[in-house]
Amino acid sequence: xxxxxxxxxxxxxxxxxxxxxxxxxxxxxxxxxxxxxxxxxxxxxxxxxxxxxxxxxxxxxxxxxxxxxxxxxxxxxxxxxxxxxxxxxxxxxxxxxxxxxxxxxxxxxxxxxxxxxxxxxxxxxxxxxxxxxxxxxxxxxxxxxxxxxxxxxxxxxxxxxxxxxxxxxxxxxxxxxxxxxxxxxxxxxxxxxxxxxxxxxxxxxxxxxxxxxxxxxxxxxxxxxxxxxxxxxxxxxxxxxxxxxxxxxxxxxxxxxxxxxxxxxxxxxxxxxxxxxxxxxxxxxxxxxxxxxxxxxxxxxxxxxxxxxxxxxxxxxxxxxxxxxxxxxxxxxxxxxxxxxxxxxxxxxxxxxxxxxxxxxxxxxxxxxxxxxxxxxxxxxxxxxxxxxxxxxxxxxxxxxxxxxxxxxxxxxxxxxxxxxxxxxxxxxxxxxxxxxxxxxxxxxxxxxxxxxxxxxxxxxxxxxxxxxxxxxxxxxxxxxxxxxxxxxxxxxx
Amino acid sequence: xxxxxxxxxxxxxxxxxxxxxxxxxxxxxxxxxxxxxxxxxxxxxxxxxxxxxxxxxxxxxxxxxxxxxxxxxxxxxxxxxxxxxxxxxxxxxxxxxxxxxxxxxxxxxxxxxxxxxxxxxxxxxxxxxxxxxxxxxxxxxxxxxxxxxxxxxxxxxxxxxxxxxxxxxxxxxxxxxxxxxxxxxxxxxxxxxxxxxxxxxxxxxxxxxxxxxxxxxxxxxxxxxxxxxxxxxxxxxxxxxxxxxxxxxxxxxxxxxxxxxxxxxxxxxxxxxxxxxxxxxxxxxxxxxxxxxxxxxxxxxxxxxxxxxxxxxxxxxxxxxxxxxxxxxxxxxxxxxxxxxxxxxxxxxxxxxxxxxxxxxxxxxxxxxxxxxxxxxxxxxxxxxxxxxxxxxxxxxxxxxxxxxxxxxxxxxxxxxxxxxxxxxxxxxxxxxxxxxxxxxxxxxxxxxxxxxxxxxxxxxxxxxxxxxxxxxxxxxxxxxxxxxxxxxxxxxx
Numbered sequence: 001x002x003x004x005x006x007x008x009x010x011x012x013x014x015x016x017x018x019x020x021x022x023x024x025x026x027x028x029x030x031x032x033x034x035x036x037x038x039x040x041x042x043x044x045x046x047x048x049x050x051x052x053x054x055x056x057x058x059x060x061x062x063x064x065x066x067x068x069x070x071x072x073x074x075x076x077x078x079x080x081x082x083x084x085x086x087x088x089x090x091x092x093x094x095x096x097x098x099x100x101x102x103x104x105x106x107x108x109x110x111x112x113x114x115x116x117x118x119x120x121x122x123x124x125x126x127x128x129x130x131x132x133x134x135x136x137x138x139x140x141x142x143x144x145x146x147x148x149x150x151x152x153x154x155x156x157x158x159x160x161x162x163x164x165x166x167x168x169x170x171x172x173x174x175x176x177x178x179x180x181x182x183x184x185x186x187x188x189x190x191x192x193x194x195x196x197x198x199x200x201x202x203x204x205x206x207x208x209x210x211x212x213x214x215x216x217x218x219x220x221x222x223x224x225x226x227x228x229x230x231x232x233x234x235x236x237x238x239x240x241x242x243x244x245x246x247x248x249x250x251x252x253x254x255x256x257x258x259x260x261x262x263x264x265x266x267x268x269x270x271x272x273x274x275x276x277x278x279x280x281x282x283x284x285x286x287x288x289x290x291x292x293x294x295x296x297x298x299x300x301x302x303x304x305x306x307x308x309x310x311x312x313x314x315x316x317x318x319x320x321x322x323x324x325x326x327x328x329x330x331x332x333x334x335x336x337x338x339x340x341x342x343x344x345x346x347x348x349x350x351x352x353x354x355x356x357x358x359x360x361x362x363x364x365x366x367x368x369x370x371x372x373x374x375x376x377x378x379x380x381x382x383x384x385x386x387x388x389x390x391x392x393x394x395x396x397x398x399x400x401x402x403x404x405x406x407x408x409x410x411x412x413x414x415x416x417x418x419x420x421x422x423x424x425x426x427x428x429x430x431x432x433x434x435x436x437x438x439x440x441x442x443x444x445x446x447x448x449x450x451x452x453x454x455x456x457x458x459x460x461x462x463x464x465x466x467x468x469x470x471x472x473x474x475x476x477x478x479x480x481x482x483x484x485x486x487x488x489x490x491x492x493x494x
Numbered sequence: 495x496x497x498x499x500x501x502x503x504x505x506x507x508x509x510x511x512x513x514x515x516x517x518x519x520x521x522x523x524x525x526x527x528x529x530x531x532x533x534x535x536x537x538x539x540x541x542x543x544x545x546x547x548x549x550x551x552x553x554x555x556x557x558x559x560x561x562x563x564x565x566x567x568x569x570x571x572x573x574x575x576x577x578x579x580x581x582x583x584x585x586x587x588x589x590x591x592x593x594x595x596x597x598x599x600x601x602x603x604x605x606x607x608x609x610x611x612x613x614x615x616x617x618x619x620x621x622x623x624x625x626x627x628x629x630x631x632x633x634x635x636x637x638x639x640x641x642x643x644x645x646x647x648x649x650x651x652x653x654x655x656x657x658x659x660x661x662x663x664x665x666x667x668x669x670x671x672x673x674x675x676x677x678x679x680x681x682x683x684x685x686x687x688x689x690x691x692x693x694x695x696x697x698x699x700x701x702x703x704x705x706x707x708x709x710x711x712x713x714x715x716x717x718x719x720x721x722x723x724x725x726x727x728x729x730x731x732x733x734x735x736x737x738x739x740x741x742x743x744x745x746x747x748x749x750x751x752x753x754x755x756x757x758x759x760x761x762x763x764x765x766x767x768x769x770x771x772x773x774x775x776x777x778x779x780x781x782x783x784x785x786x787x788x789x790x791x792x793x794x795x796x797x798x799x800x801x802x803x804x805x806x807x808x809x810x811x812x813x814x815x816x817x818x819x820x821x822x823x824x825x826x827x828x829x830x831x832x833x834x835x836x837x838x839x840x841x842x843x844x845x846x847x848x849x850x851x852x853x854x855x856x857x858x859x860x861x862x863x864x865x866x867x868x869x870x871x872x873x874x875x876x877x878x879x880x881x882x883x884x885x886x887x888x889x890x891x892x893x894x895x896x897x898x899x900x901x902x903x904x905x906x907x908x909x910x911x912x913x914x915x916x917x918x919x920x921x922x923x924x925x926x927x928x929x930x931x932x933x934x935x936x937x938x939x940x941x942x943x944x945x946x947x948x949x950x951x952x953x954x955x956x957x958x959x960x961x962x963x964x965x966x967x968x969x970x971x972x973x974x975x976x977x978x979x980x981x982x983x984x985x986x987x988x
Contacts (some may be wrong), residue, residue: 022900092943094920094921104918105912109921112902215713219713223877224929397961405520406516408952411952412952413954414952414955417956422596424599427586427977428586428587428601428602428953430951432950435718457906457936457943458902459908460910462911467888
């Protein structure tokens with residue numbers, strides 16, 4: 001239905017993007033914000049056609065897609081507000097001190113856009129982390145044109161979203177080339193873009209294999225560029241002894257809800273549950289076993305994800321020392337996912353790297369550790385994660401300071417007595433984490449700080465006020481927060 | 495004199511660094527700042543021995559070294575103050591809204607340290623960008639232990655500086671392993687460290703070859719790590735027609751001072767001067783010719799740099815279409831550098847990539863462009879730079895908006911009617927720039943924002959106030975600026 005773009009077409013796309021960049025980067029923060037808010041309105045204006053198209057392409061239920069559309073619009077409006085507020089610019093100014101030896105010059109710094117950004121969306125969020133999703137919104141906020149490669153699993157949905165962006169671009173008099181939408185069923189188009197000299201950054205959400213390929217291509221360029229790839233996670237949940245002894249049933253209900261939410265097709269799905277083998281844990285397992293047995297399986301996003309889940313699940317369960325605790329009672333067929341809970345001991349987990357890998361779907365593995373020492377060893381052995389969760393009482397925390405110290409080092413978000421699923425769109429959200437959860441633990445793909453992935457500081461030395469950008473002028477006409485001579489202020493400079 | 499460390503020794507160094515990290519990261523900002531200020535005092539306490547040692551190892555004159563020692567101490571104190579002030583933490587808090595659908599959790603985010611950092615210092619700044627230099631200061635401020643590989647060209651100076659750091663560590667009760675100093679005459683020790691699993695980031699100042707090797711090793715690891723390599727620059731100076739017509743003599747004096755400062759051995763040395771061929775430019779060239787002829791050459795840093803300069807200079811001057819305008823009159827021998835000014839036309843420059851490369855030393859090439867169009871083409875052809883300079887009148891600026899737009903894209907610091915040499919240590923300083931000036935244009939190696947190279951965000955979700963770090967507690971006991979529910983404030987949360 002959608003043919004791969006030819007090289008000639010991609011060259012034209014990139015030439016337009018470069019030209020658009022040199023105009024768009026001079027647009028005011030308010031103009032960028034208006035453009036983003038208009039995209040949100042145009043998405044709404046797509047109406048039911050968008051929802052029906054995505055339902056047909058992804059098997060996602062209507063309510064979920066309506067919710068995700070709301071999230072997508074919220075992101076655009078939220079990052080537009082952040083862009084306009086200007087705190088992300090990190091504007092700083094030191095005024096001149098000509099009497100210093102050597103004379104101290106007037107120096108003013110702010111973030112400026114990197115250039116054209118290529119976005120590769122996620123299969124599991126056809127709206128919020130795809131064509132008009134978080135990466136695109138962040139790039140527009142930063143001042144960058146965007147080229148989206150449509151996800152082959154929802155190319156029609158992507159095309160609709162692209163039309164909303166292009167309509168908004170026309171309404172807001174954006175330069176030609178501010179946004180382009182390209183197709184490629186295989187990896188060739190993506191590789192071509194990742195290696196294109198005019199591309200200055202990449203945003204990606206998806207598998208480790210896809211993210212790693214982009215990261216390697218980008219680093220091997222003559223001029224390497226930053227890639228922010230969010231590559232999933234197993235999101236370990238550590239349950240401490242007093243907590244599980246006192247709340248085994250409610251914990252089991254909470255965990256079952258998180259494991260089965262959206263058929264486990266979230267990058268924050270809790271794939272590992274780690275605890276010391278106690279009577280309390282045994283009760284928790286029995287409660288969770290019942291919850292899983294009675295959980296209702298649903299169709300997975302598409303046939304490819306269902307097949308991938310079945311394969312990865314079979315491989316995980318075939319590992320020596322892994323026992324199935326419980327699987328859903330209902331017969332599973334036709335693209336549905338088999339909700340599964342398994343268990344193993346700490347020693348087995350420590351010896352078998354296969355058990356550390358993500359099984360994308362409604363599956364969780366309980367690791368029963370022999371003692372505190374083994375619990376700590378498991379925490380140290382786990383790779384970088386988007387999230388880690390601690391289920392604990394205050395007494396548990398006080399007794400496990402060393403464990404907490406190590407868990408911090410492996411995650412981007414550390415959750416206390418709560419579940420990892422549910423990623424709030426807000427400034428304090430960090431959705432990233434040490435490798436391999438993401439390619440650079442210093443950046444996030446959710447929340448307005450994600451804008452900073454696509455911007456870099458530029459210092460202006462000794463410029464007359466007339467020629468400085470609005471953000472750095474003495475009069476502070478945009479009334480933004482700036483660090484002036486080391487103090488945060490919105491004051492003018494006299 | 496200093497033997498390469500053995501693999502067994504390096505393993506011990508890294509084991510200690512990991513252990514130190516897990517203690518040091520829990521130390522307060524005030525403790526980190528005290529440690530850094532104590533290092534500055536211990537450097538001062540080294541007294542004249544430090545200066546004499548560096549003079550013997552580097553050929554740098556006493557006054558320059560005394561100045562650089564002051565800069566080094568200033569950096570430690572300045573970054574200590576920034577660390578304690580806490581703005582760099584980017585603390586942000588959204589309080590819970592349980593009535594939202596879904597309920598909005600309490601989320602609090604701040605930067606935490608990455609882990610052990612390996613620092614490779616610069617040959618041209620034996621104090622300020624070496625053992626106790628900017629990278630080390632930033633890493634300590636961030637909460638990271640540091641391993642410094644002594645620069646082979648000033649290993650004795652480095653060892654003295656290391657002793658000052660270790661004395662300060664003892665006085666401040668820092669954990670064993672907070673700082674280690676290792677030796678390696680070749681690249682093997684550096685490669686071993688760059689590939690070591692316990693190393694979490696690298697800071698480097700030096701040549702493109704060295705920085706690129708570290709960048710590649712770091713990206714090819716099982717767990718890639720960030721490398722900030724500052725790899726030098728040719729620092730183009732664009733001189734516009736009205737400016738050169740009216741101020742040719744003073745411009746020539748200014749440029750001569752910058753070209754010959756420190757025998758051109760600064761990463762911000764102006765290696766290219768770019769202008770349209772006019773009568774004004776001709777007068778400027780004649781003035782600059784005289785300045786260069788009468789400039790007094792001095793010994794270069796060491797024999798290796800002198801030899802490298804001679805070789806690169808000969809290669810640059812041997813290129814077709816390059817003419818020597820002027821060289822210093824004085825006979826040059828015994829490790830001194832031949833101060834040289836050459837010229838070429840825009841067409842030759844555009845066709846020959848060799849002329850785009852840095853010649854590290856007191857050399858500058860004037861590019862005489864045929865017209866505005868060629869000037870713009872030259873600006874577009876130049877690679878990423880630490881700095882770009884514009885010499886212009888207000889009329890010139892108004893007539894060259896497109897040129898300014900392009901120059902911005904190739905530099906990290908954009909200077910107006912001033913020289914690129916002289917890098918102020920302050921928050922608004924950006925010392926980095928698009929590749930190949932640095933490996934990541936989003937970070938700086940000078941100024942307190944350099945701390946962020948070695949830190950990453952961590953979100954805390956749903957934690958009781960008792961167990962949050964001081965920086966994020968409701969009461970704001972450190973009185974730091976935080977973004978609370980999207981507004982910057984130092985207020986407590988009730």
